[in-house]
Amino acid sequence: MLRFLKKDPLSPAQIIVLFYVVAVILSICLLSLPITTNPGVDWSFLDIVFTAVSAISVTGLTVVSTVDTFSTPGTFILLFILQFGGIGIMTLGTFFWLLIGKKIGLKERTLIRTDQNQSHLSGLVYLMKQILTIILLIEFVGAIILGTYFLHYFPTWQEAYLQGLFAAVSATTNAGFDITGSSLIPFAQDYFVQMINIILLTLGAIGFPVLIEVKDFIKEKSKYRGHFSLYTKLTTITFFSLMAFGTIVILIFEANYFFADKSWHESFFYAFFQSSTTRNGGLATMDVSEFSIPTLLTLCFLMFIGASPSSVGGGIRTTTFAVIILLIWSYSKGRKHIKVFKREIHEDDIRRSVVVSFLAIVLWFTAVVILTRSETFSLMEIMFEVSSAFGTTGLSMGITPELSSIGKIVIISLMFIGRIGILSFVFIFHRRLEDVNYHYPTERLIVG
Amino acid sequence: MLRFLKKDPLSPAQIIVLFYVVAVILSICLLSLPITTNPGVDWSFLDIVFTAVSAISVTGLTVVSTVDTFSTPGTFILLFILQFGGIGIMTLGTFFWLLIGKKIGLKERTLIRTDQNQSHLSGLVYLMKQILTIILLIEFVGAIILGTYFLHYFPTWQEAYLQGLFAAVSATTNAGFDITGSSLIPFAQDYFVQMINIILLTLGAIGFPVLIEVKDFIKEKSKYRGHFSLYTKLTTITFFSLMAFGTIVILIFEANYFFADKSWHESFFYAFFQSSTTRNGGLATMDVSEFSIPTLLTLCFLMFIGASPSSVGGGIRTTTFAVIILLIWSYSKGRKHIKVFKREIHEDDIRRSVVVSFLAIVLWFTAVVILTRSETFSLMEIMFEVSSAFGTTGLSMGITPELSSIGKIVIISLMFIGRIGILSFVFIFHRRLEDVNYHYPTERLIVG
Ligand SMILES: [K+]
Numbered sequence: 001m002l003r004f005l006k007k008d009p010l011s012p013a014q015i016i017v018l019f020y021v022v023a024v025i026l027s028i029c030l031l032s033l034p035i036t037t038n039p040g041v042d043w044s045f046l047d048i049v050f051t052a053v054s055a056i057s058v059t060g061l062t063v064v065s066t067v068d069t070f071s072t073p074g075t076f077i078l079l080f081i082l083q084f085g086g087i088g089i090m091t092l093g094t095f096f097w098l099l100i101g102k103k104i105g106l107k108e109r110t111l112i113r114t115d116q117n118q119s120h121l122s123g124l125v126y127l128m129k130q131i132l133t134i135i136l137l138i139e140f141v142g143a144i145i146l147g148t149y150f151l152h153y154f155p156t157w158q159e160a161y162l163q164g165l166f167a168a169v170s171a172t173t174n175a176g177f178d179i180t181g182s183s184l185i186p187f188a189q190d191y192f193v194q195m196i197n198i199i200l201l202t203l204g205a206i207g208f209p210v211l212i213e214v215k216d217f218i219k220e221k222s223k224y225r226g227h228f229s230l231y232t233k234l235t236t237i238t239f240f241s242l243m244a245f246g247t248i249v250i251l252i253f254e255a256n257y258f259f260a261d262k263s264w265h266e267s268f269f270y271a272f273f274q275s276s277t278t279r280n281g282g283l284a285t286m287d288v289s290e291f292s293i294p295t296l297l298t299l300c301f302l303m304f305i306g307a308s309p310s311s312v313g314g315g316i317r318t319t320t321f322a323v324i325i326l327l328i329w330s331y332s333k334g335r336k337h338i339k340v341f342k343r344e345i346h347e348d349d350i351r352r353s354v355v356v357s358f359l360a361i362v363l364w365f366t367a368v369v370i371l372t373r374s375e376t377f378s379l380m381e382i383m384f385e386v387s388s389a390f391g392t393t394g395l396s397m398g399i400t401p402e403l404s405s406i407g408k409i410v411i412i413s414l415m416f417i418g419r420i421g422i423l424s425f426v427f428i429f430h431r432r433l434e435d436v437n438y439h440y441p442t443e444r445l446i447v448g
Numbered sequence: 449m450l451r452f453l454k455k456d457p458l459s460p461a462q463i464i465v466l467f468y469v470v471a472v473i474l475s476i477c478l479l480s481l482p483i484t485t486n487p488g489v490d491w492s493f494l495d496i497v498f499t500a501v502s503a504i505s506v507t508g509l510t511v512v513s514t515v516d517t518f519s520t521p522g523t524f525i526l527l528f529i530l531q532f533g534g535i536g537i538m539t540l541g542t543f544f545w546l547l548i549g550k551k552i553g554l555k556e557r558t559l560i561r562t563d564q565n566q567s568h569l570s571g572l573v574y575l576m577k578q579i580l581t582i583i584l585l586i587e588f589v590g591a592i593i594l595g596t597y598f599l600h601y602f603p604t605w606q607e608a609y610l611q612g613l614f615a616a617v618s619a620t621t622n623a624g625f626d627i628t629g630s631s632l633i634p635f636a637q638d639y640f641v642q643m644i645n646i647i648l649l650t651l652g653a654i655g656f657p658v659l660i661e662v663k664d665f666i667k668e669k670s671k672y673r674g675h676f677s678l679y680t681k682l683t684t685i686t687f688f689s690l691m692a693f694g695t696i697v698i699l700i701f702e703a704n705y706f707f708a709d710k711s712w713h714e715s716f717f718y719a720f721f722q723s724s725t726t727r728n729g730g731l732a733t734m735d736v737s738e739f740s741i742p743t744l745l746t747l748c749f750l751m752f753i754g755a756s757p758s759s760v761g762g763g764i765r766t767t768t769f770a771v772i773i774l775l776i777w778s779y780s781k782g783r784k785h786i787k788v789f790k791r792e793i794h795e796d797d798i799r800r801s802v803v804v805s806f807l808a809i810v811l812w813f814t815a816v817v818i819l820t821r822s823e824t825f826s827l828m829e830i831m832f833e834v835s836s837a838f839g840t841t842g843l844s845m846g847i848t849p850e851l852s853s854i855g856k857i858v859i860i861s862l863m864f865i866g867r868i869g870i871l872s873f874v875f876i877f878h879r880r881l882e883d884v885n886y887h888y889p890t891e892r893l894i895v896g
């Protein structure tokens with residue numbers, strides 16, 4: 001791998017894929033260790049592969065109960081895989097995006113410190129250190145808060161802090177795994193735990209460049225004002241707009257259904273949490289299959305969009321969605337170029353967004369068609385599972401453990417492709433991304 | 449309308465919408481006449497509106513049984529509306545596309561004979577005459593063949609030729625209405641009737657410019673060779689590729705299901721006819737709800753794409769689909785421009801295709817979400833109905849007559865938007881399409 005990076009014989013897309021293949025194989029080895037599982041647990045190789053891909057891609061779909069399957073050392077191994085998967089995703093995502101020349105701003109350019117005299121590797125190491133620091137800091141604070149709070153939930157302090165640590169890591173990496181045995185359903189009435197979780201999963205899913213810019217903003221407030229990059233503005237607005245949209249739609253659609261017998265604050269938190277979790281968290285405070293079909297379709301749509309790029313999340317990404325919306329808007333206004341926040345979006349980013357979206361739709365549709373043949377579940381359950389796997393969200397209407405072998409293989413493939421990015425998948429067969437000639441100055445966006 | 453066309457105060461999009469609104473109102477009046485319906489028939493105003501929109505948009509979805517509701521004069525009134533709808537669609541589609549400067553080739557430029565000295569109106573009249581001649585000729589030949597053949601199906605020659613005429617008009621205009629009471633199911637074993645129907649609906653759905661070019665090709669064979677326009681090549685290849693794709697997929701998906709007890713030639717014709725009919729015909733030789741879900745999803749996809757532009761059909765159109773496929777292909781090859789048949793596809797056409805596709809997906813999804821709340825049918829039945837209405841195909845799993853009022857209004861809106869074109873709908877609010885500056889020479893396509 002070092003040799004590859006130095007001599008650069010592989011394209012960025014190929015390195016990403018190679019990274020994930022190696023990571024998945026290592027995870028399979030770790031999960032196959034006897035100490036990982038509780039005594040008496042006997043899971044199939046396919047289930048181990050499924051769990052490995054789900055963990056590395058921080059999706060959170062599970063074919064086995066995490067709490068019943070994993071021993072205490074196994075739980076730490078799983079935590080390590082989630083951590084590695086989450087940070088790997090963020091690092092590689094940011095790194096290759098910077099590497100292929102798509103700077104988001106002057107500040108970010110120094111992030112990987114690559115100039116003619118430095119190898120890509122030192123840039124990668126430097127970047128990973130930064131990301132690791134930020135993520136571990138967030139998780140540490142999260143674990144302390146949750147662990148301390150959990151002292152009145154669990155009998156021993158060890159269990160409280162183990163639960164707190166697992167919850168913080170799972171939320172920050174948007175992994176969606178749980179060791180409660182039933183996601184966050186036990187905390188359905190505990191708005192404090194929910195708010196902490198929403199904050200952690202938002203920090204993980206909003207994109208690393210945003211975190212850096214906000215950090216810089218806080219550090220040097222006076223100088224920074226108004227200098228957020230187009231990327232940060234667009235992705236953050238989209239991120240929170242989708243959260244708000246989801247909350248409102250769920251509230252409306254379920255008013256006379258799931259929320260019929262709930263108080264306003266219960267309804268609000270159910271809607272708010274389930275909307276937020278589709279950004280990529282994958283945790284849930286309820287059994288989502290209790291929602292009615294219009295709501296479930298909306299959740300599919302939200303999961304399909306997913307998180308921001310250069311984050312721990314999947315899906316077509318918030319920027320891609322924003323560019324598509326702006327494209328439609330500009331076109332209907334008869335404009336040839338997309339202008340937003342006094343900037344123009346680059347032609348290549350538009351094209352990339354469009355291709356990513358269409359490929360994602362093709363992939364989604366193909367997977368749904370295959371599963372409607374291989375499985376006996378309802379169309380809604382299948383569409384939900386496919387959206388969740390592609391978006392690496394990890395929500396499920398409960399069919400994951402009962403999937404057929406073909407079904408599991410399809411979901412594994414979706415999580416894998418959803419993770420490496422659909423364009424990386426397309427570009428595997430190219431030696432390197434072809435260079436593009438820029439014809440006019442524009443500010444670049446991350447897409448897909 | 450004459451004044452509008454001469455003085456040009458309305459945009460093409462506004463004229464198209466105005467035309468359809470007037471046409472629908474006139475159709476409602478005609479259908480409300482006492483002589484239209486059989487004695488004792490009492491249908492609601494919403495059902496009349498539904499039938500009027502379905503007929504003018506030549507969709508063919510029906511909330512009432514055509515054979516039970518319509519008297520013999522009523523049948524002729526319906527035929528007239530279908531004819532008017534089909535020809536109006538083809539004329540307006542071709543006319544405005546030529547008018548906004550999108551010539552398909554040297555030959556076609558003379559079609560509307562508009563130069564600085566002539567008004568648009570004379571071009572429109574000239575074009576409509578040509579289209580009328582071609583369509584009536586096709587229908588006449590079709591009616592003679594089918595009517596004569598029907599002599600051994602029906603007791604009297606009058607009924608045989610009435611059935612033949614209705615079948616020929618319904619097939620050529622891709623209207624999908626039937627006066628057999630059960631579409632083409634009575635002819636499920638009659639491959640001759642099916643082949644004639646497939647030919648007629650293909651001639652209606654393949655696009656008027658293609659018909660003209662083929663006519664010219666036949667007339668002056670030696671001179672014309674190899675000079676088909678990019679539009680004709682692309683649209684025709686896509687059209688027949690989709691037909692073949694659908695046939696193969698249906699054969700594979702239903703091999704162990706609907707076709708389990710059928711002979712190879714029965715299976716082939718069921719697959720071939722049902723695939724062809726999704727191009728826009730809307731007739732069926734079987735109850736499509738007998739297909740399994742993977743097949744039904746594939747039919748949804750095919751109906752969503754629909755027919756070629758400047759034809760009697762709807763959907764996002766074959767060219768739009770072809771451009772999207774070529775865009776993905778070019779992008780994955782790292783190419784900046786789409787090159788096909790030694791031509792480059794214009795940037796504006798690509799953008800238009802993309803916007804049309806996304807808007808269509810948004811519309812489709814929104815309609816499905818609304819219907820899953822307003823109706824009690826399965827998700828599959830609703831998705832099928834919505835795809836059929838948007839594509840103005842007219843196939844149904846049988847839920848149309850049982851739709852709620854909200855459901856009917858949604859389906860009416862879809863048929864209307866599917867017909868006027870999703871971009872016309874967007875452009876209603878503009879005075880006229882803004883001019884575009886061309887930067888490099890390319891050959892133009894019709895999209896959406
Ligand atoms: K997740």
Ligand SMILES: [K+]
Nearest residue numbers: 507622730841
């Ligand atoms: K039709």
